[in-house]
Amino acid sequence: xxxxxxxxxxxxxxxxxxNTVPRVYSNFCSIQNSPFDFTLTFCEMQPIGERELQQAQxxxxxxxxxxxxxVVPVQMIPGLISALQENFRLYQESxxxxxxxxx
Numbered sequence: 001x002x003x004x005x006x007x008x009x010x011x012x013x014x015x016x017x018x019n020t021v022p023r024v025y026s027n028f029c030s031i032q033n034s035p036f037d038f039t040l041t042f043c044e045m046q047p048i049g050e051r052e053l054q055q056a057q058x059x060x061x062x063x064x065x066x067x068x069x070x071v072v073p074v075q076m077i078p079g080l081i082s083a084l085q086e087n088f089r090l091y092q093e094s095x096x097x098x099x100x101x102x103x
Contacts, residue, residue, distance in 0.1 A: 011068070024042065024043055024067045024068050025067070026043060026044055026067050026068065027040035027043075027044060027045050027066050028042070028043040028044070028045040029041065029042050029043070030043070030057045033074070034075070035073060035074075037071050037072060037073050037074055038071070038072045038074065038077055039069060039070070039071050039072075040069070040072065041066055041068075041069045042067050042068045042069070042070070043063075043064035043065060043066050043067060044064065044065055044067050045064045046064075047060060
């Protein structure tokens with residue numbers, strides 16, 4: 001009788017850096033979720049000028065240009081949160097708490 005043995009392999013996944021992939025700056029992130037995934041929409045928020053301030057007072061909205069949109073499976077979210085917390089802890093150990101306002 002043949003036994004089906006599952007073999008486990010330990011490995012680490014690393015990004016295959018391609019210099020043609022642009023680095024995108026974002027200082028605002030909007031997050032939505034469905035039962036299956038989370039959508040992270042990254043935007044670049046510029047300082048608000050007088051015209052935009054007047055529009056915001058009238059509409060109560062400020063539009064920020066979308067720079068990237070990432071759809072992440074719900075199963076990946078706990079690991080993403082842990083990785084962000086650990087990296088932020090390391091950042092603070094090296095550089096201290098973030099300084100100044102974001103906007």
